[in-house]
Amino acid sequence: MRKSLIRTTLAISLAVTASASLAAGKTLVFCSEGSPGGFNPSLHSAGTDFDASAQPIYNRLTEFEPGTTKVVPGLAESWSVSADGTEYTFKLRKGVKWHSNKHFTPTRDFNADDVLFSFNRQWKTDHPYHSVSGGKYLYFGWMDMGPALKSIDKIDDYTVKFTLNQPDAPFISNLAMDFASILSAEYADKMQTEGTQETVDNAPIGTGPFEFVSYKKDSVIRYNGFKDYWEGAPKIDKLIYAITTDATVRFQKLKAGECHIMPYPNAADLDAMDKDPNINLLSQAGLNVGYLGFNTSKAPFDNKSVRQALSMAIDKQAILDVVFKGSGSPAKNPIPPTMWSYNDDIVDYKYDPETAKKLLAVAGIKELKTDIWAMPVQRPYNPNARRMAELIQADWAKIGVTAEIKSFEWGEYRERIRAGEHSTALLGWTGDNGDPDNFMFVLLGCAAAKSNVARWCNEEFDGYLRAAKLTSDQAERTKLYEKAQVIFKQEAPWYTIAHSVQFRPVRKEVKNFKIHPLGSHIFKYVDLQ
Amino acid sequence: MFYFVLKRIALLVPIFFGVTIMAFGFIRMLPGDPVAALAGERDMTPERHAEIMLKLGLDKPVWQQYLDYIWNLLHGDFGTSVLTNRPILDEFLELFPATIELGLTAMILAVVIGVPIGIFAAVKRGTLYDQGIMGISLVGYSMPIFWWGLLLIILFGGVWGLTPISGRISFLFDVETVTGFLLIDALLSGEEGAFASAMHHMILPTIVLGTIPLAIIARQTRSAMLEVLSEDYVRTARAKGLSPLRVYGLHALRNAMITVITVIGLQVGTLMAGAILTETIFSWPGIGKWIIFSVFSRDYYAVQGGLVLIAMIIMSVNLVVDLLYGMINPRILHTSS
Numbered sequence: 001m002r003k004s005l006i007r008t009t010l011a012i013s014l015a016v017t018a019s020a021s022l023a024a025g026k027t028l029v030f031c032s033e034g035s036p037g038g039f040n041p042s043l044h045s046a047g048t049d050f051d052a053s054a055q056p057i058y059n060r061l062t063e064f065e066p067g068t069t070k071v072v073p074g075l076a077e078s079w080s081v082s083a084d085g086t087e088y089t090f091k092l093r094k095g096v097k098w099h100s101n102k103h104f105t106p107t108r109d110f111n112a113d114d115v116l117f118s119f120n121r122q123w124k125t126d127h128p129y130h131s132v133s134g135g136k137y138l139y140f141g142w143m144d145m146g147p148a149l150k151s152i153d154k155i156d157d158y159t160v161k162f163t164l165n166q167p168d169a170p171f172i173s174n175l176a177m178d179f180a181s182i183l184s185a186e187y188a189d190k191m192q193t194e195g196t197q198e199t200v201d202n203a204p205i206g207t208g209p210f211e212f213v214s215y216k217k218d219s220v221i222r223y224n225g226f227k228d229y230w231e232g233a234p235k236i237d238k239l240i241y242a243i244t245t246d247a248t249v250r251f252q253k254l255k256a257g258e259c260h261i262m263p264y265p266n267a268a269d270l271d272a273m274d275k276d277p278n279i280n281l282l283s284q285a286g287l288n289v290g291y292l293g294f295n296t297s298k299a300p301f302d303n304k305s306v307r308q309a310l311s312m313a314i315d316k317q318a319i320l321d322v323v324f325k326g327s328g329s330p331a332k333n334p335i336p337p338t339m340w341s342y343n344d345d346i347v348d349y350k351y352d353p354e355t356a357k358k359l360l361a362v363a364g365i366k367e368l369k370t371d372i373w374a375m376p377v378q379r380p381y382n383p384n385a386r387r388m389a390e391l392i393q394a395d396w397a398k399i400g401v402t403a404e405i406k407s408f409e410w411g412e413y414r415e416r417i418r419a420g421e422h423s424t425a426l427l428g429w430t431g432d433n434g435d436p437d438n439f440m441f442v443l444l445g446c447a448a449a450k451s452n453v454a455r456w457c458n459e460e461f462d463g464y465l466r467a468a469k470l471t472s473d474q475a476e477r478t479k480l481y482e483k484a485q486v487i488f489k490q491e492a493p494w495y496t497i498a499h500s501v502q503f504r505p506v507r508k509e510v511k512n513f514k515i516h517p518l519g520s521h522i523f524k525y526v527d528l529q
Numbered sequence: 530m531f532y533f534v535l536k537r538i539a540l541l542v543p544i545f546f547g548v549t550i551m552a553f554g555f556i557r558m559l560p561g562d563p564v565a566a567l568a569g570e571r572d573m574t575p576e577r578h579a580e581i582m583l584k585l586g587l588d589k590p591v592w593q594q595y596l597d598y599i600w601n602l603l604h605g606d607f608g609t610s611v612l613t614n615r616p617i618l619d620e621f622l623e624l625f626p627a628t629i630e631l632g633l634t635a636m637i638l639a640v641v642i643g644v645p646i647g648i649f650a651a652v653k654r655g656t657l658y659d660q661g662i663m664g665i666s667l668v669g670y671s672m673p674i675f676w677w678g679l680l681l682i683i684l685f686g687g688v689w690g691l692t693p694i695s696g697r698i699s700f701l702f703d704v705e706t707v708t709g710f711l712l713i714d715a716l717l718s719g720e721e722g723a724f725a726s727a728m729h730h731m732i733l734p735t736i737v738l739g740t741i742p743l744a745i746i747a748r749q750t751r752s753a754m755l756e757v758l759s760e761d762y763v764r765t766a767r768a769k770g771l772s773p774l775r776v777y778g779l780h781a782l783r784n785a786m787i788t789v790i791t792v793i794g795l796q797v798g799t800l801m802a803g804a805i806l807t808e809t810i811f812s813w814p815g816i817g818k819w820i821i822f823s824v825f826s827r828d829y830y831a832v833q834g835g836l837v838l839i840a841m842i843i844m845s846v847n848l849v850v851d852l853l854y855g856m857i858n859p860r861i862l863h864t865s866s
Contacts (some may be wrong), residue, residue, distance in 0.1 A: 027701075029700055038613055044612075046567075133614045134611075134614040138568075201614075213703075214703065216814065218814035218815075219696070219812070240700045243812060243814075244696070245809060245812060245822075246810055246812070248679055249811070252686055252694045253694040256687060258694055410565075411565035412560045
């Protein structure tokens with residue numbers, strides 16, 4: 001009797017829930033993994049922040065085509081680059097509408113003033129908005145935008161010219177990044193007059209496919225499809241982010257139909273997801289690389305043969321099986337295979353302990369004692385660094401190399417690597433803008449040689465990278481990067497381990513959702529059936 | 530009575546300073562800082578690092594930071610979150626009602642079930658009932674919250690589909706925040722089904738958070754009752770031929786309640802600790818989840834402010850319990866005075 005009473009009560013409340021869902025129109029629920037720090041992507045720079053702000057609410061001058069890292073026109077309809085590669089002139093799109101909210105109703109369409117406002121705020125320390133909301137423009141700094149820019153000029157309402165101090169081909173990709181989102185100058189002016197400048201960052205107004213409705217901290221973010229969106233109104237009427245921090249719970253919610261899409265599944269759940277008749281398990285190689293860097297400023301790692309020998313001694317397949325459990329693909333280049341200019345002709349070092357031993361003997365190494373540093377954190381490109389280090393340790397023991405595994409707290413880990421205390425260290429990288437420069441120049445270029453893991457500076461390799469920065473002709477850049485990868489493999493400053501595979505379980509009723517290589521979740525073309 | 534209260538309040542001052550030192554010190558003892566936590570794999574020049582630390586006010590010597598912090602605290606300023614750039618107090622007050630709401634329902638569950646079964650076990654001392662109840666409560670007391678929560682979610686939410694998986698209310702309802710207590714706000718909103726949905730979402734987290742206090746209260750009630758039942762006045766009452774209900778309900782329970790109320794008061798701390806895990810599992814937007822996230826991101830100001838606010842609340846509850854205790858048991862008042 002009591003049991004049936006409970007069941008009846010539950011059934012009634014479920015029925016109420018169900019009847020309400022019919023009235024709600026097309027509502028897409030995304031079980032997001034965390035709470036955004038805020039809604040201005042130039043100030044809040046985590047992936048969670050971008051998912052909540054840059055992608056649904058804003059646009060950029062250039063955009064990444066969903067599912068690829070190809071740069072396509074966004075708020076800029078077209079652009080031209082001067083012959084010396086330092087001047088980028090953008091023709092802006094006309095008739096782009098701004099969102100509105102209770103604080104602001106736009107009186108004009110998007111124009112050049114908005115572009116100037118969005119960049120000058122981050123760039124010029126004397127800009128009235130520079131210090132608003134804490135003023136930490138981390139990504140602007142990380143992408144070295146400040147030193148790169150010489151001037152930004154409004155030519156007319158729909159033409160803007162960026163002048164750089166020197167040619168920098170990846171610049172166009174940088175503009176497609178989330179931090180370069182375009183905010184409304186008119187909104188900012190109004191809020192400044194009213195003395196509530198921070199409203200610009202908390203109650204966002206953008207030109208993007210979804211209008212921000214509300215945010216209940218740590219609980220739910222709501223958006224409405226923007227009817228006047230310049231690419232056409234999105235197919236879903238309401239977009240809801242149900243913040244669910246635990247991956248197991250996210251999967252349960254997905255199974256129960258409480259959400260349609262979830263990010264970052266547990267590796268242990270992948271099998272069950274694959275078998276679930278209501279779920280499509282999408283996957284794509286991630287834009288990242290996990291590697292073991294040899295500190296080339298220390299003997300004997302300054303010797304190429306030693307680096308090659310140690311590379312040959314590692315059983316990569318065993319690492320992929322044990323550590324990645326099927327969620328990784330072998331890496332042979334410093335850039336992932338989804339990135340343009342990936343050189344597939346490169347032949348990886350084969351697992352060959354015998355040759356490795358011989359190489360070491362030729363190099364005059366009889367007994368080698370070294371260390372392997374293992375990161376204390378989990379990353380897509382390295383789900384278990386400790387275990388990985390143990391496998392490498394065992395492999396090296398077979399050729400007579402004794403390695404001690406060391407680990408430090410994450411901040412200290414990177415600090416000590418910067419200082420060059422390690423002999424070999426596990427680390428990795430996730431791409432920012434889909435440009436090979438963002439991997440090779442940042443991680444292996446001579447400019448970074450004093451602080452990166454390998455502390456490696458090779459004139460020839462660096463020459464190719466610098467040449468590739470100077471031209472915006474992608475075919476030519478591809479050739480240069482391909483040559484650079486050949487040198488990289490010969491010199492072996494890193495033992496490249498794996499690129500993670502990213503998985504996104506999606507309910508069957510979701511159409512047109514694509515995994516984005518840069519990790520963002522983009523819903524503007526998504527439909528529900 | 531006046532001196533008793535004054536003495537209890539005076540005791541809070543050193544405790545308050547102790548808490549501020551711990552809250553301030555512990556988060557700084559963790560390696561890494563907020564800027565490093567934001568940077569991830571990225572290489573950051575020491576100059577840029579210093580520049581951002583300056584913006585965050587973290588460039589000064591630690592002792593000076595502490596003095597500034599105390600000075601601001603005494604002026605009611607708990608600082609600004611590194612991550613969200615909002616005042617800590619605003620964030621805390623926004624999230625705190627969710628924690629109270631869950632804590633209260635868990636406590637009600639623990640008391641309503643724990644006290645009667647504790648009495649029952651005491652009355653039936655040594656029987657199979659007693660052993661059964663005590664056995665189960667021992668299991669409940671030792672239950673790892675994270676495992677327990679996931680188990681209930683998978684069974685009740687996933688396999689049987691009887692309860693929602695997580696969250697505070699169905700996303701279909703956009704209930705306006707008035708009091709922050711969702712059950713009340715849902716009623717105020719007048720939206721059909723909102724209250725039922727909020728209640729429905731409370732079931733599992735309440736059980737998970739209430740389990741450990743329930744076990745403790747049941748065990749303490751039992752032992753307090755046993756102690757009282759062996760007193761002379763109970764024997765006298767029995768000898769007078771009073772009904773069992775009068776003996777247990779009036780004579781024994783009233784005296785046993787002194788211990789039980791203390792135990793309930795002490796559970797506030799347990800509830801706050803349990804809330805951290807429970808809120809994380811159930812995506813419950815409360816203080817526990819917020820503090821954990823702040824620790825991970827080294828949001829010094831949020832951790833400092835949050836811990837001090839929580840400590841102040843626990844201290845106030847304990848003060849109230851102390852005062853109540855004095856009222857229920859006048860002997861304490863007299864010895865203190």
